[in-house]
Amino acid sequence: MTTTDNSGDVRLSGISKTYGSFTAVHPLDLTVPQGSFFALLGASGCGKTTTLRMIAGLEEPTLGTVHLGDQDVTRLPPYKRPVNTVFQSYALFPHLDIFENVAFGLRRRGIKSVKKQVEEMLELVQLGEQARKKPHQLSGGQQQRVAVARALINHPKVLLLDEPLGALDLKLRRQMQLELKRIQTEVGITFIHVTHDQEEAMTMADTVAVMNAGRVEQLGSPTDLYENPQTTFVANFLGTSNLIEAEVDSRSGDDIVLKAGGGKLSLPSARCSAPAATGGKVLVGIRPEKISLTAAADAGEIPEGRNRITGRIADSSFIGVSTQYVIDSPVCPEFEVYAQNIDRDARLVPGAEVVLHWNPAHTFGLDAAQDIDAGVESVEEEAA
Amino acid sequence: MPFVNWLKRHLVVIAGLLTLGYLLLPNVIVTVFSFNKPKGRFNYEWQQFSTDAWGDPCGVAGMCGSLGISLQIALWATVGATLLGTMIAFALVRYRFRARAAVNSLIFLPMAMPEVVMAASLLTLFLNMGAQLGFWTILIAHIMFCLSFVVVAVKARVMSMDPRLEEAARDLYASPVQTFLRVTLPIAAPGIAAGALLSFALSFDDFIITNFNAGSTVTFPMFVWGSAQRGTPVQINVIGTAMFLVAVLLVLASMLITNRRTRQKA
Numbered sequence: 001m002t003t004t005d006n007s008g009d010v011r012l013s014g015i016s017k018t019y020g021s022f023t024a025v026h027p028l029d030l031t032v033p034q035g036s037f038f039a040l041l042g043a044s045g046c047g048k049t050t051t052l053r054m055i056a057g058l059e060e061p062t063l064g065t066v067h068l069g070d071q072d073v074t075r076l077p078p079y080k081r082p083v084n085t086v087f088q089s090y091a092l093f094p095h096l097d098i099f100e101n102v103a104f105g106l107r108r109r110g111i112k113s114v115k116k117q118v119e120e121m122l123e124l125v126q127l128g129e130q131a132r133k134k135p136h137q138l139s140g141g142q143q144q145r146v147a148v149a150r151a152l153i154n155h156p157k158v159l160l161l162d163e164p165l166g167a168l169d170l171k172l173r174r175q176m177q178l179e180l181k182r183i184q185t186e187v188g189i190t191f192i193h194v195t196h197d198q199e200e201a202m203t204m205a206d207t208v209a210v211m212n213a214g215r216v217e218q219l220g221s222p223t224d225l226y227e228n229p230q231t232t233f234v235a236n237f238l239g240t241s242n243l244i245e246a247e248v249d250s251r252s253g254d255d256i257v258l259k260a261g262g263g264k265l266s267l268p269s270a271r272c273s274a275p276a277a278t279g280g281k282v283l284v285g286i287r288p289e290k291i292s293l294t295a296a297a298d299a300g301e302i303p304e305g306r307n308r309i310t311g312r313i314a315d316s317s318f319i320g321v322s323t324q325y326v327i328d329s330p331v332c333p334e335f336e337v338y339a340q341n342i343d344r345d346a347r348l349v350p351g352a353e354v355v356l357h358w359n360p361a362h363t364f365g366l367d368a369a370q371d372i373d374a375g376v377e378s379v380e381e382e383a384a
Numbered sequence: 385m386p387f388v389n390w391l392k393r394h395l396v397v398i399a400g401l402l403t404l405g406y407l408l409l410p411n412v413i414v415t416v417f418s419f420n421k422p423k424g425r426f427n428y429e430w431q432q433f434s435t436d437a438w439g440d441p442c443g444v445a446g447m448c449g450s451l452g453i454s455l456q457i458a459l460w461a462t463v464g465a466t467l468l469g470t471m472i473a474f475a476l477v478r479y480r481f482r483a484r485a486a487v488n489s490l491i492f493l494p495m496a497m498p499e500v501v502m503a504a505s506l507l508t509l510f511l512n513m514g515a516q517l518g519f520w521t522i523l524i525a526h527i528m529f530c531l532s533f534v535v536v537a538v539k540a541r542v543m544s545m546d547p548r549l550e551e552a553a554r555d556l557y558a559s560p561v562q563t564f565l566r567v568t569l570p571i572a573a574p575g576i577a578a579g580a581l582l583s584f585a586l587s588f589d590d591f592i593i594t595n596f597n598a599g600s601t602v603t604f605p606m607f608v609w610g611s612a613q614r615g616t617p618v619q620i621n622v623i624g625t626a627m628f629l630v631a632v633l634l635v636l637a638s639m640l641i642t643n644r645r646t647r648q649k650a
Contacts, residue, residue, distance in 0.1 A: 057555075058554070058555070077554070078555050079554050079555070079557045079558055079559055083555075084555055085552070087548050088548075089546060089548055091548035091551065093549060093553075093571075095570045095571055104566075105556035108559075108562060109557050150556065151555075154556070154557070
């Protein structure tokens with residue numbers, strides 16, 4: 001893709017939204033490059049939908065500007081912006097049939113012969129047969145596809161998706177995730193997708209912005225966010241992280257040596273987002289699937305140079321592809337470990353003494369001044 | 385026993401038919417007596433079959449004139465009340481303003497107030513203002529009492545409307561005017577139509593308020609009431625039957641149109 005065409009870039013500069021004394025979005029700078037699949041991820045009430053609505057023009061920013069390509073659209077009403085939205089509730093017009101719903105945008109722009117385009121678009125979303133039905137006669141998944149078709153037919157510069165899969169059941173959601181990804185690759189339009197589902201964001205998007213309390217916590221590719229979280233919120237909200245409070249002991253080469261409990265842990269200094277002065281505190285993080293478990297009796301067989309922690313298995317649950325252990329350790333009362341079910345050691349049952357060990361390169365360091373549980377509650381609330 | 389079983393199985397149908405009969409019997413009587421040829425001035429006893437009255441519906445002095453006045457008033461009252469009522473309903477649902485709650489309950493007052501009281505107070509008002517009683521005072525009074533019914537009917541509809549629908553329209557290149565005409569209005573239409581029909585029916589047959597504020601103008605209900613003192617011409621039944629038939633035809637037509645549409649779409 002050439003860099004000359006940037007008409008589908010979305011540039012938010014210092015954009016913010018306040019309602020009375022409540023700040024929904026704090027001043028925010030964000031650039032979404034043309035043709036990318038961008039996700040705004042966060043728990044409900046974090047300001048992601050407000051941000052989306054400001055791009056659509058349905059909400060006027062209190063401060064800041066919105067640019068599409070080189071055009072400042074901040075003061076343009078929604079019907080003059082080359083941007084279309086797929087709403088969470090789909091918002092299909094109940095008094096119009098599927099054909100007319102899809103044709104709506106074309107007709108409003110004064111295009112007379114819409115038949116061919118509408119039929120092609122309905123084919124793209126596999127709803128050619130349903131053209132003359134009313135929205136309420138379709139299933140949820142079909143309505144969702146109509147909503148996408150109704151927006152895409154206008155060839156917008158940017159397509160905004162506001163939790164478009166929230167109302168679908170799990171299986172259909174998976175299917176639609178792939179479907180949307182396929183459509184995006186096919187049409188090459190910039191997609192901005194708002195979701196609270198971290199798996200959905202990671203599956204679909206090239207770039208994810210994690211939002212929390214009206215601010216972007218971190219922005220990056222799904223892999224980058226998962227492997228190198230910069231804040232405890234991101235570490236906990238995207239997947240699961242084990243976070244340990246540790247004290248900076250010394251430096252050895254490119255590594256920081258930390259004291260946690262009785263033992264020492266090694267952390268590559270490049271992977272520490274916090275200032276690590278000797279004697280200061282940092283939070284050490286490690287993802288549960290990076291950890292290996294070895295029975296305490298075999299501790300001698302663990303290769304040198306790995307980070308180790310001792311503990312006792314408090315609980316284990318077998319979930320097919322893996323077994324999830326909860327380890328009670330002096331440094332962290334509920335250490336989570338996911339082990340692939342390849343060679344299962346029969347000694348690893350609740351009550352067994354074990355050694356947890358991992359490659360230090362997988363360790364990440366965070367600023368200890370943060371709430372260690374940030375992002376944990378919000379995930380559980382969403383599930384409840 | 386077979387009879388009891390049969391009864392059990394068809395109880396709902398029987399009850400339904402009886403209720404329908406109860407509702408329609410007065411209309412049947414009106415229709416039957418429109419073909420009567422009464423002796424004397426009162427049309428209360430069946431004498432013999434005749435189509436005289438149907439052949440000459442305006443044969444009674446003043447009746448068709450009063451019918452015309454009633455239809456005109458009903459039409460304009462419907463237009464006025466529907467326009468105002470729809471706007472009030474939208475304002476009450478969409479906007480947060482001071483005294484919104486008060487307006488919300490005040491709007492019900494005309495529905496709850498005894499008509500006689502309202503009629504008398506309206507008359508006092510008109511006399512104090514020095515207004516000439518007649519067509520216009522009747523129209524103003526009718527618009528007033530029809531308003532609440534329109535507001536109630538439209539409000540229910542607007543309240544159940546998803547505000548995202550209008551956002552979606554704006555998002556899909558519809559200007560504010562287009563959004564209103566293409567999305568808001570069509571979705572609110574059933575509520576507006578129900579309010580309009582109610583207004584027409586209420587205005588057309590209103591007697592009490594009209595009688596107080598009519599001056600020398602005579603509407604159809606007033607004519608019927610007046611003539612009932614002196615004798616009831618068969619033509620009253622003819623007009624009544626005709627109104628009933630028009631209503632039935634309208635309902636049938638709308639049902640046919642809806643049916644055909646659904647069949648085409650399916």
